[in-house]
Amino acid sequence: MINAVIFDMDGVLIDTEKYLVRFWVQAGREAGxxxxxxxxLLIRSLAGKYAGPLLKKIFGKNFDYPAVRARRKELMARHIAENGLEKKPFVDETLDALRSxxxxxxxxxxxxxxxARKYLTQIGVLDKFNKIICADMVENGKPQPDIYLYACSQIGEVPKNCMAVEDSPNGVRSAASAGLVTVMVPDLTPPDDELKALIQAKGESLKDIPEIVKRINGRDMDFQI
Structure with a gap:
């Protein structure tokens, strides 16, 4: 029985993943x-403690992850200040339906x-959530399960009674390893064979989430849509 739905933010609630990728590229190239x-794409939702070593492995020990990340954040902040945030389709309708x-x-x-709180306030949905759980609240970020386990504890539900809605491979791995019913709503990339084995359903958009919850709650928890 699904009693709670836990959403990733970037790429699920706000249309920012394309800019994260764009500005990682720009910041990295500016650094040579x-x-x-x-x-x-590889480091979407990947915690810094994992992303830094991964990028050093790819680009060499001289890759200054903190500096490049700081520049990426600067570029991203400037873009958002100038252009605002784009809310993903059906965010309000989906949250209202789940609440009902x-x-x-x-x-x-x-x-x-x-x-996170700033962005969710900007798109007008902060008060629609019972809890906001962020990477700096846990020891190990995605793809480790910590953030989802902590989110479940904060809303008073066991993982098997919670659904995660994710768009990225690292997010899917995090939610699935925590034992949540995991649904992928792809943003920049579709699920590959690895991810298909980890998810219980794939939505075309957030509009599908309430119906998926209804179908899960009306059937065996081991089903696949």
């Missing part, structure tokens, strides 16, 4: 490294708590 879009069904909602994001 051949950073390409596939590298940005008596389903708790939360956010589990790789973004720090200050920016």
């Amino acid at each position: 490294f051949d950073v390409r879009p596939e590298h940005g 069904m008596g389903i708790k909602t939360a956010v589990a994001t790789a973004t720090d708590r200050e920016r």
Whole structure:
């Protein structure tokens, strides 16, 4: 029985993943490294303690992850200040539908708590969530299960009674390893064979989430849509 739905933020609630990739590329190239879009895709939702070593492995020990990340954040902040945030389709309708069904909602994001609350306020949905759980609240970020386990504890539910909505491979791995019913709503990349084995359903958009919850709650928990 699904009693709560926990959403990733970037790429699920706000349309920012394309800019994260774009500005990782720009910041990396400004620093003299051949950073390409596939590298940005690789580190979506990946905690810094894992992303830094991974990028050093790819680009060499001289890759200054903190400096490049700081520049990426600067570029991203400037873009958002000038252009605002794009809310993903059906965010409000989905959250309102889940609330009407008596389903708790939360956010589990790789973004720090200050920016997460700022972004969710900007798109007008902060008060629609029971809890906002951020990467800086746990020891190990995505793809480790910590953030989802902590989110479940904060909303008073066991993982098997919670659904995670994710768009990226690292997010899917985090939610699935925590034992949540995991649904992928792809943003920049579709699920590959590895991810298909980890998810219980794939949505075309957030609009599908309430119906998926209804179908899960009306059937055996081991089903696949």
